[in-house]
Amino acid sequence: MRRTIKMVLGTVLIAIIAFYPRFFGIYYTNVFVTFAIFALYAVTLNLLLGYTGLLSFGHAMFFGTGAYGTALALEHIGGCPLLVALLIGFLSAVALALILSPIMVRVSGTAFAMLHLAFGQLMFVLALKLRGITGGEDGIGGFPIPPLNIPGIVSIDMANPLNFYYFAIVVLGLSLWILWFFTKTPFGSIMISVRDNANRVDYMGFKVPHAKAVIYTFAGAFAGVAGSIYALFQNLISAEDGFHVFVSFAPIMMTMVGGIGSFFGPVMGSAIFGIIEELTSRYTERVELVMGLILILVIMYAPMGFLGLINLFKAKYFGSLPQKAEMEEAS
Amino acid sequence: MDPVTAMYVAQGIHGLAYGMILFLLASGLTLIFGMMGILNLAHAAFFMLSAYFCYQVLVMTESFWLALLIAPVATGLIGVVLERFLLRRVHALGHIGELILTVGVSLVILEGVKVFWGTESLPVKVPPYLEGLISIAGLEYPIYRIFIIGLSFFVLGILALVLYKTRLGMVVRAAVSDADMVNSLGINVPLVFMFVFGLGTWLAGVAGVAIAPILTVFPGLGDQVGLDAFMVVVVGGFGSLGGAFLVSIIFGLLSSYGVQFVSQLAPVLMFIFMAIVLVIKPMGLFGERE
Numbered sequence: 161m162r163r164t165i166k167m168v169l170g171t172v173l174i175a176i177i178a179f180y181p182r183f184f185g186i187y188y189t190n191v192f193v194t195f196a197i198f199a200l201y202a203v204t205l206n207l208l209l210g211y212t213g214l215l216s217f218g219h220a221m222f223f224g225t226g227a228y229g230t231a232l233a234l235e236h237i238g239g240c241p242l243l244v245a246l247l248i249g250f251l252s253a254v255a256l257a258l259i260l261s262p263i264m265v266r267v268s269g270t271a272f273a274m275l276h277l278a279f280g281q282l283m284f285v286l287a288l289k290l291r292g293i294t295g296g297e298d299g300i301g302g303f304p305i306p307p308l309n310i311p312g313i314v315s316i317d318m319a320n321p322l323n324f325y326y327f328a329i330v331v332l333g334l335s336l337w338i339l340w341f342f343t344k345t346p347f348g349s350i351m352i353s354v355r356d357n358a359n360r361v362d363y364m365g366f367k368v369p370h371a372k373a374v375i376y377t378f379a380g381a382f383a384g385v386a387g388s389i390y391a392l393f394q395n396l397i398s399a400e401d402g403f404h405v406f407v408s409f410a411p412i413m414m415t416m417v418g419g420i421g422s423f424f425g426p427v428m429g430s431a432i433f434g435i436i437e438e439l440t441s442r443y444t445e446r447v448e449l450v451m452g453l454i455l456i457l458v459i460m461y462a463p464m465g466f467l468g469l470i471n472l473f474k475a476k477y478f479g480s481l482p483q484k485a486e487m488e489e490a491s
Numbered sequence: 492m493d494p495v496t497a498m499y500v501a502q503g504i505h506g507l508a509y510g511m512i513l514f515l516l517a518s519g520l521t522l523i524f525g526m527m528g529i530l531n532l533a534h535a536a537f538f539m540l541s542a543y544f545c546y547q548v549l550v551m552t553e554s555f556w557l558a559l560l561i562a563p564v565a566t567g568l569i570g571v572v573l574e575r576f577l578l579r580r581v582h583a584l585g586h587i588g589e590l591i592l593t594v595g596v597s598l599v600i601l602e603g604v605k606v607f608w609g610t611e612s613l614p615v616k617v618p619p620y621l622e623g624l625i626s627i628a629g630l631e632y633p634i635y636r637i638f639i640i641g642l643s644f645f646v647l648g649i650l651a652l653v654l655y656k657t658r659l660g661m662v663v664r665a666a667v668s669d670a671d672m673v674n675s676l677g678i679n680v681p682l683v684f685m686f687v688f689g690l691g692t693w694l695a696g697v698a699g700v701a702i703a704p705i706l707t708v709f710p711g712l713g714d715q716v717g718l719d720a721f722m723v724v725v726v727g728g729f730g731s732l733g734g735a736f737l738v739s740i741i742f743g744l745l746s747s748y749g750v751q752f753v754s755q756l757a758p759v760l761m762f763i764f765m766a767i768v769l770v771i772k773p774m775g776l777f778g779e780r781e
Contacts, residue, residue: 209587215586215587263770266773267769267773270586270725270729271725271769271773271774273586274721274722274725274769275766275769275770275773277718277721277722278722278725278762278765278766278769279762279766281718281762282759282762282763282766285758285759285762286759288758289755289756289758289759405718409590409594412587412590412591413591413594416587416591420587446602446605446606448598448601448602449598449599449602449603449606451595451598452594452595452596452597452598452599452601452602453595453599454595455591455592455594455595455598456577456592456595456596456599458591459581459584459588459591459592459595460577460580460581460592463581463584463588
């Protein structure tokens, strides 16, 4: 029965996403792509924060590295196919994660957060200063967006926003599905156990640093995918958009606003952020003021986020207790 | 005096002045973040807010000394209000809660400042006797930079005296190291924490007033130096004033000599320094706990 309901809901969701551009027009299609990019990005951060209990203040470096990787590939490699450019963005984020992981798996808590702040800022400054490669403040823009070529079958023009929408949604959705599947594997359970009691995981014969390194690489790699799609979507990537410290803070806030510790909390948070920005920018120029007030209100009155509120509501009116794992704080 | 030495000395003074302002800011952060363990990302926003208060007092009274007195105190009072009514309630949520709250507060301060004062940079004039150069032993020093160094030493000397030589300082140090125990001894620990938080933001306020005449006052004033101050606290070791002092001076000199010798890489030097220290000692140079 539950299975049938899930099937029906899933089909409805896919149908809505498929027909979304027809109903809402091109402007809201682009808003949706932005939402989806940040949803994936926030989910990768939640993999570290909510699941493994590692707070990172520099997650933007993977986002930015993925974005720059793709942008540079398209800028310099003539006739670089779309999927190869995407793969290059992905692989450059993987490379960064692999370089950093030997250092990062040794620390946790505040040192982990601060080391990420340091390396994130390092990347930001490098992107600003190495003008010859990254274009400094202006970033890299106007690189050619190749069509999606599947040899012998089809060639889809990516300059059309509608086509790009479907491409972005498929890539992001697939990434989300891989990450979701990842959390459901036995290894995903190790992830949560590392958060709850790293010592005991060690006693049970699992290698905590190795496990952390794998999770770290996964989180970094898919943040890279989000960045890569972002660069393709904007046809521009600058240090400000890719590496700024607020790009690191944004997914943390989305995760908190949406609800920490559940897989779809950050997705919800990204949606809430998108809606708030969309609504407030219509009435006032002080979007950030509203944002700040909302953050304060959320943390004061609904610290478990939006999903936490829903669970509370459920518990109050439908009597089913919220699951313990979802109520637990991940710090 | 040959020009090369003069240049070295001038860069050294610049570096020291920046280092001391950084230390003023970082010492407040050491109290709040290092000792009390409260992650306060609004620290740089207070720094910036105080510079605006300084500008406002100057416009109204035309007295720099009055601005130096009033602006930090006003900033400190806002800090006290923040601690009493907001931060205290989210402390149980740990660093993430504090992160969200203080980012929210700094966004509000940043936008509020833009609403009241606009976005253009506002000049702050110092009294005439603090302007210009002074020559000692054949070398020329900018007076205001020297004044900043002196002011910082004065403020921090008093801070150190209060923290390490008075009964109040003893209570503060005890309260941050074991709040429960001190609370059960009949001391009002929440009040002490409120006081320490206010003191920390007051220090940020002094730094804000000190830097206002050099950089002029604009909304992005605290961005760079705020991050630097965080790195100082982390590299120096949590809760270590001495460590913060040493690292502030190192950062100040790194940035001023760095600009001179490797101008392309100058902003990176501090991060490299931080990364090296943290990789070798995750708790910082003089830190005892993480």
